[in-house]
Amino acid sequence: MKRSTRLTRFELEIMDLVWRLGEASVREVQEAIPEDERPAYTTVQTIVQRLEQKGAVRRTRKIGNALMFAPVITRKSVYRRLIDDLLDLFGGSAQPVVAHLLESGKLTLEDIKALEKKEEKKGGRK
Amino acid sequence: MKRSTRLTRFELEIMDLVWRLGEASVREVQEAIPEDERPAYTTVQTIVQRLEQKGAVRRTRKIGNALMFAPVITRKSVYRRLIDDLLDLFGGSAQPVVAHLLESGKLTLEDIKALEKKEEKKGGRK
DNA sequence: AATTTGCTACTACGGATGTAGTTTACTTGA
């Protein structure tokens, strides 16, 4: 399987919107960005084009004279890539990452317990 | 406190070496890179210079005609920044990150149990 | 002292990224 492309921060933000909207025009994506940080229409357009080149979204149809775009890659695959990249930086070990999360209070023991349960359930079959 | 600078992948790799060496010349850093992926001396030099500009390392002294460099920022602060950045992409929640780690087998329940213990010990005081 | 060696400083350059203006083409309302 082809290794999913690496997306930049901004591309990620746009992808997030496309994922949420399911299918959207450039204009719709742009207007989904909070007004106080909304970039120019053409900026969003450029990013969407780049996402298209990277195979992250595709054109679905045309409404009026606007093209509609839909996601091609899944949130999961992108997230996995992000995490894998981070792990590489940490020498491949996940433990320090979790340790940091705990330390900074971003993750609580309760969170972990909840996840454990979920994981245990899944663990058996597979 | 000033927000620590964002380092690139390559800068991170170089920092890793500086941290490990404690104090080192550009040449020493370069030669600490595995031969098969060792970049040109001047490439490493450029990165070290950029790290210096970013305030990540500083010149300590001169040995012969070579400058020595030492880390200014800590591994911990950089790691924290990396993780915080990742969390931002995930909307600030750590849970999906850990869920992914578990799912991909990068993290086992044993790892978590070990971390839990460590954290519980620390948890009380603080 | 003169030559060689090694290091620093400076310069360069292509591709990626964030940001957006301009031109062209299509749609739709009057």
Added chain:
DNA sequence: TCAAGTAAACTACATCCGTAGTAGCAAATT
């Protein structure tokens, strides 16, 4: 049908990053 409004395409551009060459100075060696 013709103008007004949008949207797509194309072009632009500064900055960052990875990568490295070159010039010049300092140190060591003969």
